[in-house]
Amino acid sequence: MIHLKKIRAAKPADLPQVIEIDALITGLRKPAYWAGILRRYGGRRPRHFFLVAETEEAVQGYIVGEVRDWEFGSPPCGWVFGIGVRPHARLGAVATRMLEEICERFRRAGVDKVRTLLARDNALVLAFFRSQGMMAAPFIALERDL
Template sequence: MVIVHRNPSNARPDVVVRAAQPGDLPVVVALDAEATGLEKSAYWKERFAWYANGDRGRFFLIAERGTEAVGFIVGEVRAWEFGSPPAGWVFAVNVRKAERLHGLGTILFDAICTRFRKVGVTIVRTMLLKDEQLVMSFFRSMGMMGGPFIQLEKRLDP
């Protein structure tokens, strides 16, 4: 399904959000590399295969203006890991640097939340590095708050 979004007010007009297609892989790799400085072709190829198999609750969405992909968001419904009832997880969101501050991230986030709701989940989660201030501020601006889980880790000695 393709939805044409015309809000929020600062958004550039006529942004289409649609499911990712195999032909989007190079653009997604490039957008991710632009943001992270790392080109992870193999990783994204594997992710495309995972999300393209049509499983209910998996979403890889592309924001497109005209014929140009300008952003993407990836997420899926996960259930009972860490004791959690089904919840939508956002694993990645990215908007081309030159296209930021026009509400595209909001459009993508709203689009995946709509799809999460349609498959019956009422919570959306994400996880990110504490020092990723820009991305964390974005998710905060979407109304996300600290949740009931806390991430712990330990360095494994050789």
């Protein structure tokens, strides 16, 4: 277990570390994307959450999500659409604690369900969400080339 100082709302000063963690995971640096996420999710909007987990030394992970109403015919629920933990901080329950924190904020926002989407071949993220009790949902994702 990693000793976290706090899980809290992200601030502008965290962005370089969030961008770095995301780039370590995906191989892409996306400063404009993360500046947009901070603008939309980093403020005090009651249903938008961009949280970071920090130790004394550094930001070790981030989670992003929001409560959305009635989309895809679904009653209001919380969506987690981004999660990442520094490679050297993994398997220390950082993601577990970030998910618990965002779920608590979803509950306080009045919903009783959390959902996410993940790539079929992302076995790591699937193992994580399954370990948190998340199950296949009664929805399917569709797409086509444009």
